[in-house]
Amino acid sequence: MKNKRDLILSAILLIVLFCVSWFVNGELDSYIRRIVNLCLIYAIIGLSMNVTNGFTGQFSLGQAGFMAIGAYTVGIFTVPVELRANVFYAVPMNPLIAGIQMPVWLALIVGGLLAALVAFLICTPVLRLRGDYLAIATLGFSEIIRICITNASSFTNGALGIKDIPPLNDVRYIFVVTAITFAFIAALINSSYGRAFKAIREDEIAAEAMGINLYKHKCLAFMISAFFAGIGGGLYGALLGTVDPKNFLFTLTYNFLLIIVLGGMGSITGSMLGAVIVTAGLEYLRIFDEPLEIFGTMIPLFRPGLRMVMFSALLMACVLFWRHGIMGTREITWSKLIAFCKNPLGFFKRKGASQ
Amino acid sequence: MEFFQGLLNMSGASFAQHMVNGISLGSLYALIAIGYTMVYGILLMINFAHGDIVMMACYFAYFGITIFHVPWYFTFIGVIVATALLGAVIERMAYRPLRDAPKNSVLISAIGASFLLENLANYLFSGRPMSFPDIPLLSQNIAVGSIKIQAISLVIPVITVISLLVLLHIVNHTKTGMAMRAVSKDYEIARVMGINIDNIISMTFIIGSALAAIGAIMWGIRYPGITPYLGVMPGLKCFIAAVIGGIGNIKGAVLGGFILGLGEILIVAFFPELSGYRDAFAFIVLIIILFYRPTGILGERTTEKV
Numbered sequence: 096m097k098n099k100r101d102l103i104l105s106a107i108l109l110i111v112l113f114c115v116s117w118f119v120n121g122e123l124d125s126y127i128r129r130i131v132n133l134c135l136i137y138a139i140i141g142l143s144m145n146v147t148n149g150f151t152g153q154f155s156l157g158q159a160g161f162m163a164i165g166a167y168t169v170g171i172f173t174v175p176v177e178l179r180a181n182v183f184y185a186v187p188m189n190p191l192i193a194g195i196q197m198p199v200w201l202a203l204i205v206g207g208l209l210a211a212l213v214a215f216l217i218c219t220p221v222l223r224l225r226g227d228y229l230a231i232a233t234l235g236f237s238e239i240i241r242i243c244i245t246n247a248s249s250f251t252n253g254a255l256g257i258k259d260i261p262p263l264n265d266v267r268y269i270f271v272v273t274a275i276t277f278a279f280i281a282a283l284i285n286s287s288y289g290r291a292f293k294a295i296r297e298d299e300i301a302a303e304a305m306g307i308n309l310y311k312h313k314c315l316a317f318m319i320s321a322f323f324a325g326i327g328g329g330l331y332g333a334l335l336g337t338v339d340p341k342n343f344l345f346t347l348t349y350n351f352l353l354i355i356v357l358g359g360m361g362s363i364t365g366s367m368l369g370a371v372i373v374t375a376g377l378e379y380l381r382i383f384d385e386p387l388e389i390f391g392t393m394i395p396l397f398r399p400g401l402r403m404v405m406f407s408a409l410l411m412a413c414v415l416f417w418r419h420g421i422m423g424t425r426e427i428t429w430s431k432l433i434a435f436c437k438n439p440l441g442f443f444k445r446k447g448a449s450q
Numbered sequence: 451m452e453f454f455q456g457l458l459n460m461s462g463a464s465f466a467q468h469m470v471n472g473i474s475l476g477s478l479y480a481l482i483a484i485g486y487t488m489v490y491g492i493l494l495m496i497n498f499a500h501g502d503i504v505m506m507a508c509y510f511a512y513f514g515i516t517i518f519h520v521p522w523y524f525t526f527i528g529v530i531v532a533t534a535l536l537g538a539v540i541e542r543m544a545y546r547p548l549r550d551a552p553k554n555s556v557l558i559s560a561i562g563a564s565f566l567l568e569n570l571a572n573y574l575f576s577g578r579p580m581s582f583p584d585i586p587l588l589s590q591n592i593a594v595g596s597i598k599i600q601a602i603s604l605v606i607p608v609i610t611v612i613s614l615l616v617l618l619h620i621v622n623h624t625k626t627g628m629a630m631r632a633v634s635k636d637y638e639i640a641r642v643m644g645i646n647i648d649n650i651i652s653m654t655f656i657i658g659s660a661l662a663a664i665g666a667i668m669w670g671i672r673y674p675g676i677t678p679y680l681g682v683m684p685g686l687k688c689f690i691a692a693v694i695g696g697i698g699n700i701k702g703a704v705l706g707g708f709i710l711g712l713g714e715i716l717i718v719a720f721f722p723e724l725s726g727y728r729d730a731f732a733f734i735v736l737i738i739i740l741f742y743r744p745t746g747i748l749g750e751r752t753t754e755k756v
Binding site: 152220221227228230232234236245352356398408411418 | 490495496544553693
């Protein structure tokens with residue numbers, strides 16, 4: 096009964112949001128569309144990072160590398176064949192792939208699968224590690240991926256990057272991908288796999304004693320995370336219209352780290368909230384990068400770079416003073432929303448009493 | 451066969467040249483790696499901000515000499531003091547409030563501190579590369595036989611050895627050093643025994659950062675281009691050096707630094723085709739080491755207990 100209600104409500108919400116995305120796409124200017132798209136893409140990657148870092152408790156910093164794989168797959172295979180000689184003017188494209196062109200959706204899936212394949216290959220050495228070592232090893236792999244991309248010129252055009260990717264600034268398209276990602280990850284987390292992930296997060300040794308195959312589940316979480324990071328990266332590349340190895344420095348991963356820390360490590364809805372707040376926040380903080388004039392005097396503090404200082408200070412403040420983020424490991428569910436709507440004041444009171 | 455061409459064509463003189471370069475780079479890595487290994491030995495965390503402390507030290511030197519025209523020897527002392535203080539401040543602000551927090555929070559805080567320092571440098575000093583002040587005495591070329599060596603390449607290993615001896619003396623023969631060793635052996639028991647943990651941790655950061663400042667000054671003379679992101683790659687590599695040697699072990703960090711520095715230079719020298727992959731070398735070594743000997747070359751083996 097409850098499940099059925101939740102399902103219907105979710106379907107209604109999806110349809111409403113899809114209509115909204117249709118409206119945004121048709122009525123609003125391309126700048127707003129771009130921000131909305133970036134929010135959605137960051138939500139996908141934030142969710143993917145939450146699978147390993149939040150739910151399975153494996154602190155991985157490899158997201159930028161997996162994104163690069165997805166973005167380059169989209170870049171390489173969606174540039175029209177006739178434009179490729181122009182793009183690959185320094186080193187001609189490898190004849191193996193020069194003639195292959197794919198629609199975006201196929202390139203996205205291929206990119207995701209490639210990222211998952213790479214994750215599978217590196218999970219044997221990496222997943223024996225824990226904590227800090229895992230973080231630095233995944234960070235290392237993300238750099239190795241980037242360095243390989245920079246050097247494999249006949250496939251990736253090296254440091255010049257790939258231009259002329261057919262731009263994809265279509266909110267509906269990206270919304271659908273985000274919705275699928277959200278649904279998949281929500282279903283995964285509520286399945287027996289998801290419970291196994293959480294058990295590993297809480298206590299690896301106890302989980303193993305309960306019969307959970309640590310290696311298999313960690314590897315699975317890692318691959319799923321890489322798959323969606325690849326898809327998100329592909330969308331990111333398509334949104335920008337150009338990919339460049341410099342776009343995928345490991346500092347890119349810090350954006351998603353902030354998203355999941357702010358939203359709550361181990362909360363799907365938290366990641367969505369975090370993605371919207373961080374992306375929109377970063378856009379609106381842009382005013383701090385421009386010179387500001389109040390009553391004819393220049394405020395000297397405002398100059399390029401201040402935005403990123405505030406961004407990193409926010410990350411610090413978040414982890415120092417607000418360690419659980421907005422949601423912690425809780426979720427926004429329909430039951431809670433309904434309880435809240437019925438009795439907005441009593442909702443918080445009751446929760447306070449139960450804690 | 452063509453691949454090994456670089457190896458076959460190498461003459462004795464150019465080999466010696468590469469060895470000198472490798473040893474001086476290795477010494478720099480060693481100095482910076484010590485900071486990582488000391489902090490890890492005590493707090494069991496990667497001080498991600500350590501590489502950025504190196505970067506800040508370079509900027510301090512730049513401001514001292516180029517902007518304020520202080521003589522270089524005074525500047526260098528000032529830089530070491532300022533950097534040591536910076537290290538202590540970072541510990542106080544970013545790590546101390548999280549002493550009892552889960553490890554992942556500390557890790558995020560460390561990443562945040564590093565990111566904040568980079569962005570602050572970018573904001574305050576602008577992202578344009580600046581050139582490290584030229585000190586003719588140290589940057590001149592000396593001809594030894596048929597090879598030319600920058601004076602600093604010869605100074606670096608000497609300074610490293612001296613710093614290392616001083617450090618080993620502090621750690622092994624002073625009360626502070628004894629307390630440090632006690633804290634790294636068992637944090638709780640050391641506290642019960644009346645050691646002021648916070649002071650010892652601050653001291654660790656001060657010593658590590660001072661060594662990083664010495665490394666940074668020599669780094670700046672050797673590779674004179676300062677950018678806000680200068681410390682990132684050396685930082686990661688020096689952490690890797692500390693892991694290779696066995697984290698928590700000072701001699702191990704030095705050994706790891708030399709292995710990494712020499713390896714990096716020699717691989718590029720022997721196989722010029724691989725020079726694009728130079729930065730990947732350290733990570734590959736890291737993964738191999740973690741796979742076969744996770745506690746490093748000189749580290750003690752430990753097992754996970756419930």
